[in-house]
Amino acid sequence: MSYQKPIPVKTQDNQPYWDAADRHELVLQKCETCQSYNHPPGPACSKCGSTELSWESQGSDVTGELYSFIVSNRPFLPGFQDDLPTIIAVVELDKVPEVKILANVLECAPDELKIGMPLKMVWQDITEERALPQWVQA
Ligand SMILES: [Zn+2]
Structure with missing residues (x-):
């Protein structure tokens, strides 16, 4: 039987998160400006508004x-x-x-x-x- 539930949609902002999930790995978005983690991922840091964001692997x-x-x-x-x-x-x-x-x-x-x-x-x-x-x- 096929999967009936909604499948999270990959967007420009969250694609690295879901791509990592597909290979059974967790990555977190991190702000380069204030060093906060930004989760769920978005287009800008929720703390300082910076768009200097990178991805940090937490492994599997x-x-x-x-x-x-x-x-x-x-x-x-x-x-x-x-x-x-x-x-x-x-x-x-x-x-x-x-x-x-x-x-x-x-x-x-x-x-x-x-x-x-x-x-x-x-x-x-x-x-x-x-x-x-x-x-x-x-
Ligand atoms: Zn920030």
Whole structure:
């Protein structure tokens, strides 16, 4: 069966992020002017407005801790009806705590979730070319 959920669209601003995800790697946008990380990526630094942005690889071994989450019991987008409840989590990266990444926590029952629990990034291959960063329990 083909993938039914919306696939994130690559734009000029986020293409390196999604290209990295497709090869199972995390890259973060970083401001050359104030050295802040800019996530989600955009056309300019959200802190200082600089457009001097570069990309820094975090590799494929990415860990974090659960910062906040919601559990969705009804599909709010097409394609999610078969894997309810869906856990939507904000995860603080261990190596870059100023960056929090929003994704699903997979293979986890909602009552197992605890704020601060260790998580590990995995990449879910959703089509031949595309992969999504997701989280599982570390
Ligand atoms: Zn900046």
